[in-house]
Amino acid sequence: MRxxxxxxxxxxxxxxxxxxxxVTFGGLPLPxxxxxxxQGEKKIVTSTDxxxxxxxxxxxxDWTIRVEMQLFAPVTREVKVAAGAAQESFExxxxxMDQIRRQATLVLAPRPAPNPAAAPAPSxxxxxxxxxxxxxxxxxPNPDSSQDASDNFLINGSQNNGAASPFAQSxxxxxxxxxxxxxxxxxxGFTFDNSALDARPFSLTGQDTPKPSYxxxxxxxxxxxxxxxxxxxxxGPMFFxxxxxxxxxxxxxxxxLAPTAAERAGNFSALAAAxxxxxxxxxxxxxxxxxxxxxxxxxxxxxxxxxxxxxxxxGYNYQIPSLAxxxxxxxxxxxxxxxxxxxxxxxxxxFQSSRQNNSNPNIFNFLxxxxxxxxxxxxxxxxxxxxxxxxxxxLEYSRYSTTARPFFExxxxxxxxxxxxxxxxxxxxxxxxxxxxxxxxTALSDGQAAVNHNQTAGAGYSLYWSRSRHNFTFGGxxxxxxxxxxxxxNPRGSLTFTGAASGDAxxxxxxxxxxxxxxxFGNADKYFRDGLYDAYFTDDWRVSPELTIN
Numbered sequence: 001m002r003x004x005x006x007x008x009x010x011x012x013x014x015x016x017x018x019x020x021x022x023v024t025f026g027g028l029p030l031p032x033x034x035x036x037x038x039q040g041e042k043k044i045v046t047s048t049d050x051x052x053x054x055x056x057x058x059x060x061x062d063w064t065i066r067v068e069m070q071l072f073a074p075v076t077r078e079v080k081v082a083a084g085a086a087q088e089s090f091e092x093x094x095x096x097m098d099q100i101r102r103q104a105t106l107v108l109a110p111r112p113a114p115n116p117a118a119a120p121a122p123s124x125x126x127x128x129x130x131x132x133x134x135x136x137x138x139x140x141p142n143p144d145s146s147q148d149a150s151d152n153f154l155i156n157g158s159q160n161n162g163a164a165s166p167f168a169q170s171x172x173x174x175x176x177x178x179x180x181x182x183x184x185x186x187x188x189g190f191t192f193d194n195s196a197l198d199a200r201p202f203s204l205t206g207q208d209t210p211k212p213s214y215x216x217x218x219x220x221x222x223x224x225x226x227x228x229x230x231x232x233x234x235x236g237p238m239f240f241x242x243x244x245x246x247x248x249x250x251x252x253x254x255x256x257l258a259p260t261a262a263e264r265a266g267n268f269s270a271l272a273a274a275x276x277x278x279x280x281x282x283x284x285x286x287x288x289x290x291x292x293x294x295x296x297x298x299x300x301x302x303x304x305x306x307x308x309x310x311x312x313x314x315g316y317n318y319q320i321p322s323l324a325x326x327x328x329x330x331x332x333x334x335x336x337x338x339x340x341x342x343x344x345x346x347x348x349x350x351f352q353s354s355r356q357n358n359s360n361p362n363i364f365n366f367l368x369x370x371x372x373x374x375x376x377x378x379x380x381x382x383x384x385x386x387x388x389x390x391x392x393x394x395l396e397y398s399r400y401s402t403t404a405r406p407f408f409e410x411x412x413x414x415x416x417x418x419x420x421x422x423x424x425x426x427x428x429x430x431x432x433x434x435x436x437x438x439x440x441x442t443a444l445s446d447g448q449a450a451v452n453h454n455q456t457a458g459a460g461y462s463l464y465w466s467r468s469r470h471n472f473t474f475g476g477x478x479x480x481x482x483x484x485x486x487x488x489x490n491p492r493g494s495l496t497f498t499g500a501a502s503g504d505a506x507x508x509x510x511x512x513x514x515x516x517x518x519x520x521f522g523n524a525d526k527y528f529r530d531g532l533y534d535a536y537f538t539d540d541w542r543v544s545p546e547l548t549i550n
Contacts, residue, residue: 023090486526
């Protein structure tokens with residue numbers, strides 16, 4: 001038993017652990033970095049994979065891990081390797097620009113050719129056993145190095161990359177650039193469509209409705225790179241900007257059941273059922289409503305209805321093409337500036353504007369409009385307080401605004417001119433009341449005027465601390481929100497005709513006898529304000545390689 005214990009003790013110091021880690025730059029994986037683990041005279045070397053991860057088979061104990069990559073400052077850290085130890089994380093930082101230029105020019109500079117004049121003259125004396133080697137002169141940066149020399153310095157994406165294969169790239173925008181100039185990337189694309197290339201909209205009635213002429217256009221342009229303004233900004237932030245725009249027209253057929261010329265005159269003789277007088281309860285002779293009994297409000301609203309343009313269908317007698325136009329502009333932009341090895345600032349600004357004409361297509365040609373504008377912006381400052389301690393401050397602002405304008409807003413007071421009272425007569429709510437018919441006659445309606453402005457302004461701070469197997473995050477946010485709604489619920493009112501008075505819904509309308517009516521206005525403007533506050537703490541505890549508790 002004692003021998004077994006001694007054998008076990010002698011084996012324990014030889015146990016090995018799979019030490020894993022992650023190498024990143026700017027929070028993103030950094031592949032191809034060289035990782036060296038040293039313990040006394042022992043060294044083990046590997047490199048990171050495409051995900052920026054590496055793995056080393058190390059004996060338990062104290063090791064020195066060094067991460068290196070060209071153009072980056074090396075990072076060295078003392079690591080205790082043991083079973084269940086947390087995964088290491090290395091954040092690389094670029095060297096200062098003068099050191100990067102020095103490294104690149106030294107690599108690109110050609111080696112000096114040997115000087116024949118300096119060759120030693122032949123001597124008859126026997127050569128000495130030991131000769132002092134001539135020391136080569138130091139290499140000087142050579143910005144005008146030849147192309148042959150630069151061919152030896154292969155850069156991903158350059159013309160020389162893969163030159164020995166059929167996939168060699170030709171000179172392009174940004175390739176073969178000299179003096180380490182910043183790489184700018186841009187793109188432009190568009191799609192175009194015309195009504196001549198499109199089929200006609202489907203016709204529910206089978207009528208041959210003319211197709212209006214229109215164009216559709218969509219475009220996208222992007223551009224990005226380092227921001228430099230001669231004599232003003234030499235080492236500005238990296239920027240990216242994308243702009244999208246569209247000019248679309250949608251062609252649809254609008255169908256409906258419009259009152260006939262006979263019905264407009266109170267003649268319902270085409271109906272098989274009798275039309276009754278609501279006052280006496282007796283049927284009208286010949287289903288003809290006397291002109292003196294027709295409501296003047298109904299006659300005024302009838303002017304908004306078009307006359308039928310075809311016959312032969314009980315469900316539809318009117319069809320026209322309708323063209324709705326929508327214009328959209330959208331911008332996205334980002335800025336990122338690495339101030340030094342401990343401070344980094346980034347920002348974002350985006351907006352989208354949409355303008356839609358004929359947003360509520362109908363057979364009456366009421367051309368309503370809807371405008372939408374959205375803004376979103378933020379700025380973030382990231383500060384490295386210690387190798388495993390990061391602070392992030394974020395300021396944000398967003399706004400979303402919609403404006404709906406009905407066709408008759410500030411244009412014509414339909415209700416007032418028709419003699420309809422009791423509804424809102426404000427210019428913003430001018431227009432007809434909503435009419436609904438149970439017999440299938442197309443409802444008369446228009447959009448509601450509405451303005452909505454919502455915005456949020458806030459600030460937040462978070463602190464990230466990695467210690468042993470724990471990743472702690474502390475933070476809090478402060479926000480101020482506004483919701484502004486300016487609209488009435490039902491300012492012009494609504495009338496429903498079911499035929500309960502005369503036996504026919506449209507006859508009820510001509511007689512001015514609605515079955516139900518509703519109106520709601522007087523509390524249009526609503527302004528809501530709210531403050532939001534929060535504080536949080538999280539612990540991402542890596543208990544073992546197989547178990548993490550958050």
